[in-house]
Amino acid sequence: MEGILSNLALGFQVTFTPFNMLVGFLGVVLGMIFGLLPGLGPLNGVAILLPVTFVLPAESSMIFIAAIYYAGTAGGAITSISLNIPGTPMAAATCLDGHPMAKKGEGALAIFVAATASLIGGTLACVGFVFLAPPLARYALAFGPCDYFALMILAYACFAGLGGKSVTKTIIMTIFGLIVSCVGMDVVSGNPRVTFGYMGFYNAITFLTAVVGMFGIGEVFVTIEKGIKAEIIHPDVKWKDYVQAWKLIVKHRVLVLSDTVLGFLVGVLPAAGATPASFMSYGFSKSFSKRSKEWGTGVPEGVMATESSNHAASTGAFVPMVTLGIPGSPLAAIVLGGMLIWGLVPGPRLFIEQPRFVWGLIACGFIVNILAYIFEVSLVPLLMKVLKTPFTIMTPIIAIFCLITGYVQNFGMVEVWEVLIFGILGYFCKKTDYPVAPFILALVLGPMTEYALRQSLLQSDGSLMIFVTHPISLTLLIVSIFLYAFPITKGVVERKRLKREAMEAKS
């Protein structure tokens, strides 16, 4: 306990410098804007703005990214409530009750309830992080290469179990990511490979060009195609709503607490992330509510449940990333890639080697949550103006940022074209239901996966039995196989059921 407190004190010391606070504030503003814009979320915000951090020290970078992350998650709720279009995927469940509330003229109350629930969910999850992460990191120190390989397979498997509709498509995208991570020089032997003889590929395809291409440009195309035309309901902000929101939260404290815990746990599981967490919490709390029939018609509890849960999950997703080096959500995968570029190696040793960074990250979680809350509740009318920014202004600006990111990778045009090509590919993947997140995860973890695999095989002199004889890797692999098999069997059962029903309907 005392150790934790002194570590936290160190963390706050790192965060509370004027420069870091300024960076944090900037991050909140930018994150809020990304959260508000329909079609773009904190995921895109982090992807597009990550290159900015490479000139900052690691701690400041982390604060900047964390601020975008939390503020973006919070800002998404405003869009869900007043537009009925989720500002971010993780705020999709907030539409269910948030928008009906806005229609009833309680829009401002809904926004305040969302902000307050986010604050509580996010803060409590940081407390959970403090207690869960250090023991997990100590445990993971005993992992050998074969255990690490199995752990990465588990990370990929989690995306199959919870991600897109088709497991095969998820596997294709994972493999594609692994292959792209091979392009360039092989670290072990120095041989160029998968370059197709093209000199531009000798520098490897950096993860950033793929990320800004797929999540920046690809997303822009998807949004252009959908053509967002929706009616904005302007909330009428009254001061008594601030107080009313707190009163409601206190009244439903059990609901908020249980959804925070649920969200946090779902977030900790690799790959699950905040979007499924918020839907699960919504369903969970609805079934326990006394007036569950009224849910969906604009009850504040619905907003509370989803917002406390998705914030808790966003924080929980950092736990496996920091301790094991396995991201808990697509966004954490991007942050993981960033950490590698900042010169940090995520994993259990991080707690020992970089205590300033780890505890700074935890401390800034607390601070950024509060900053985002203050910013959100005090500036609702202004934020509504941001919401109205036409997408035709944002499109070229986002595109230019993404292309510049490509250029500064190597100061050459090769990467700029790569960004554009990944953008087009990302658009087609979106259109045909190929999930992009496993690709990014595989691209980030690719070199580590290959290295762990080669090391283990070298240890065992080529025998695959090494993964079965080690208890940790065996357990992780069995869980992975289950995760891959589960959606497939579920699909088969579903199809049989549909067939039987069709037969019955005919007869």
Place this chain on the structure above:
Amino acid sequence: MKKGEIYMAVFWAVLSIAIMLETGVVPATKVSIYWEKGVGPASGWFPFYLAALMLICSLIVLIPKVIDAIKEGLADKPFVTLEALKEVLWGFWPMFVFVFTIPWLGFYLGATIYIIYYMRAVGKHSWKLSIPTGILFNVAVFYIFEKSLKLTLEKGITESLLIKLL
């Protein structure tokens, strides 16, 4: 949608065959894909077998779709509607032209033209909004990247003019 699905699966299959040929067969680019004594798996081992696995997966996606298409025909709702496609192309081609002309016009001039053009032609915003947005955005980018971050972007024909501002 069916056509899109089939094209995409074919794309993955062709890509994986290309990678397998590249790493294992074509003399100019091939690397060892075998187990080497004392070294373990050689450089080509990992990508080659991954590509093989990807080929299998893409066939798993492709074959039922093709059978389905033969049985029921390809006519169904299109991959994108013509109208949406038009919008996407309108979004895409200025971006393409912008990237293509970067080595000549440089980032700053190109981006200014790109923003103003896009806002006018696609967004139907007024000149009064488009021109200041285009110019101010690029001034901001110039100061952030060139001055504060010391990252030099491609300037093309504007090189001699902009260098004076640094």
